[in-house]
Amino acid sequence: xxxxTGSLTAARPAERxxxxxxxxxxxxxxxxxxxxxxxxxxxxxxxxxxxxxxxxGTTGEVIVVDxxxxxxxxxxxxxxxxxxxxxxxxxxxxxxAAGMAAAxxxxxxxxxxxGTYDLAHLDPLVxxxxxxxxMVTGNRLAGEMEPGSMPWLxxxxxxxLFSGLIGLIxxxxxxxxxxxxxxxxxxxxxxxxxxxxxxxxxxxxxxRAGRQRLRLAEVPVPYAARQAQSKLRALTHxxxxxxxxxxxxxxxxxxxxxxxxxxxxLVSLAVGTLATGGVExxxxxxxxxxxxxxxxPGATALMTLGMxxxxxxxxxxxxGPGRVVRAITGRWPAFETMLxxxxxxxxxxxxxxxFLLYRWSTDHPPPLPLGxxxxxxxxxxxxxxxxxxxxxLGVLRMSSTKAGGQxxxxx
Numbered sequence: 095x096x097x098x099t100g101s102l103t104a105a106r107p108a109e110r111x112x113x114x115x116x117x118x119x120x121x122x123x124x125x126x127x128x129x130x131x132x133x134x135x136x137x138x139x140x141x142x143x144x145x146x147x148x149x150x151g152t153t154g155e156v157i158v159v160d161x162x163x164x165x166x167x168x169x170x171x172x173x174x175x176x177x178x179x180x181x182x183x184x185x186x187x188x189x190x191a192a193g194m195a196a197a198x199x200x201x202x203x204x205x206x207x208x209g210t211y212d213l214a215h216l217d218p219l220v221x222x223x224x225x226x227x228x229m230v231t232g233n234r235l236a237g238e239m240e241p242g243s244m245p246w247l248x249x250x251x252x253x254x255l256f257s258g259l260i261g262l263i264x265x266x267x268x269x270x271x272x273x274x275x276x277x278x279x280x281x282x283x284x285x286x287x288x289x290x291x292x293x294x295x296x297x298x299x300x301x302r303a304g305r306q307r308l309r310l311a312e313v314p315v316p317y318a319a320r321q322a323q324s325k326l327r328a329l330t331h332x333x334x335x336x337x338x339x340x341x342x343x344x345x346x347x348x349x350x351x352x353x354x355x356x357x358x359x360l361v362s363l364a365v366g367t368l369a370t371g372g373v374e375x376x377x378x379x380x381x382x383x384x385x386x387x388x389x390x391p392g393a394t395a396l397m398t399l400g401m402x403x404x405x406x407x408x409x410x411x412x413x414g415p416g417r418v419v420r421a422i423t424g425r426w427p428a429f430e431t432m433l434x435x436x437x438x439x440x441x442x443x444x445x446x447x448x449f450l451l452y453r454w455s456t457d458h459p460p461p462l463p464l465g466x467x468x469x470x471x472x473x474x475x476x477x478x479x480x481x482x483x484x485x486x487l488g489v490l491r492m493s494s495t496k497a498g499g500q501x502x503x504x505x
Contacts, residue, residue, distance in 0.1 A: 123147070123154035123220060124199030127176070127207040128189035133165040134321045135209030140174035142213035143205075150217065157197060158207065159189040171207075185291035194283060202283060206274040210243065210318050218313040219277045228282040228308035229299075231268075232275035232315035243319040252332055256297060256339070263343045264304025269312050271300040272335075282308055294338040301342060341407035345418060348400030352393045359389030363472065367465025383468035391475035398483040405490050422487060432484035440477025446470040 125143045129136050140156050147154040158171040159179045171178050181192040190204060201223050205211050211232065222230045234244070235253065244253075257271040274296060278286075286302035288295060303310055340347055366383030404418040415423075422428045447470045453460040460466060 121153055121155055121198040121200075123152050123201045123203060123216075124193075124197035125154065125156045125203040125205065125213070125216075126190060126193035126197060127156065127158045127171075127205055128161060128186050128193070129158050129163060129167050129171065129207040130161040130184075130189075131163045131165045131167060132207045132209075133163070133167045133170055136167050136207040137170040137174040139205070139207045139209060139211075139213055140171055140176040143203075143216075144175050146214050146216050149214075152220075154199060155197070157193045159193045161185070161189045167207075183291070186293065187288065187291035187295045190295065197280075200280050201277060202280060203277045204275070208320050210320055211275045212316050212318070216277075218315070219275065222311045222313070223277050223279060226309065227311045229276060229278040229303050230311045230313060231270060231300075232273050233270040233312040234273055234275075234315060234317040235270050236312070237314035238316040240316070240318045243317045256335060257300075259339060260297060260300050260304065263339070263346045264301060266304040266310060268300050268304075272296050273315075275315055282306075290338060292334055294335045297335050297339060298342070301339070341403050344400040344403035344407065345416065348396045348403060349418075352396035352400065355389045355396065356393035359386045359393060359472070362386035362389060363465070363469055366468060367462050381464065383465050387468045387472045387475075390472045391479055394476050394479040394483065398479065398486060401483065402486060402490065405487075409490075429484050429488050432480050432487065436477045436480025436482075436484060438477070439473050439480060443470045443473025443475075443477060446473065 125147075127136070127139055127143070132139075136158060140158065143156045146152070147156075156176045157179060158168075158176040159181050160168050160171070161181055161184055168178050168180075177196075179192055179196055181189045194202065201220060203216060203219065205213055219230050219232055235249065239249075253270060253272050257268045260271050261268045276296075276299070282303070285306050285308070286299060288298045288302060290298040362382040363386030366381055366386060401418060401422065404416060405422065408415050408419045446466060450460050450463065450467060450470065454463075
């Protein structure tokens with residue numbers, strides 16, 4: 095081992111009564127199984143989970159959240175002994191949120207109802223929670239994997255890539271961030287407060303858990319081949335996961351490289367301006383001013399992308415406001431500061447360009463012509479970038495205010 099709430103559906107009185115009944119009494123473990131047309135396997139999954147509860151003497155419940163099945167899954171789940179809820183809003187995130195709203199356990203086990211996970215042996219997953227861990231993930235890549243259970247591309251490229259990226263962002267190690275089998279304390283779920291509604295839910299849970307510095311563990315779990323066709327579409331859902339990570343983590347993906355590029359660009363400009371002959375590199379000479387003229391405008395472009403990404407992630411409910419949005423919507427006039435700052439930098443670059451042109455036209459070559467020329471061009475492009483960023487910010491704020499009627503960051 096290494097180290098929200100949603101609407102329930104239902105307008106029918108019988109269903110509401112069932113939901114209210116779940117709100118009473120003490121339960122240690124709640125096993126939540128989202129379900130969409132899993133008639134082949136949902137009954138067996140429920141039976142496995144109930145068998146584990148009985149065999150271990152654990153006080154628990156099995157909740158199947160149906161997400162619009164049309165193949166008889168509901169009747170099969172009920173016949174196997176599960177409490178069945180109906181969530182009309184499509185998406186795994188909605189189903190899990192509905193199950194969480196109804197669950198009574200202090201320990202939550204989240205699994206799929208497609209028969210790929212062994213729910214009859216949940217001790218390795220639950221035991222660490224009882225010992226004090228906040229979340230335990232079933233690592234399929236470290237367990238026994240049935241032939242055909244996971245495509246080669248998912249196993250050796252997609253999953254390791256996303257796990258590594260999330261680990262880099264959160265500075266925690268994840269071996270299988272896309273696993274659908276995990277256990278966590280109820281308090282941990284409330285701290286994570288995930289918002290995703292689709293297949294990006296597992297990625298968001300890992301991002302939130304890592305950022306909240308929860309006590310995490312992973313245990314190897316076996317993984318079986320699906321008996322029915324998988325609902326996962328590699329390109330479509332892979333893109334959704336990647337897009338979510340980028341939007342949610344724009345402060346790391348965009349701002350960190352932007353700051354690095356800005357510092358490196360300023361240093362390059364300074365060195366290139368003072369070292370008029372360039373810097374000797376082996377048998378050739380390198381002119382750092384050209385690097386500075388590229389890096390500084392590039393840094394402002396990255397910052398603009400990061401700002402827009404964080405804003406969109408917040409407005410769409412993907413993530414909280416964070417420092418970037420709070421800075422933009424704070425007391426200081428962000429739009430005016432960026433706009434007039436950009437105009438000032440642009441005008442400074444144009445004045446410097448004019449000075450250089452005047453000196454050359456009067457046969458009085460300016461001092462440090464190559465370096466000053468690079469500085470002027472960097473200022474012109476950076477000023478334009480800042481003005482574009484200000485205008486983009488103004489459009490985003492206006493559109494979000496019209497759509498929501500207000501512009502707040504503390505929701």
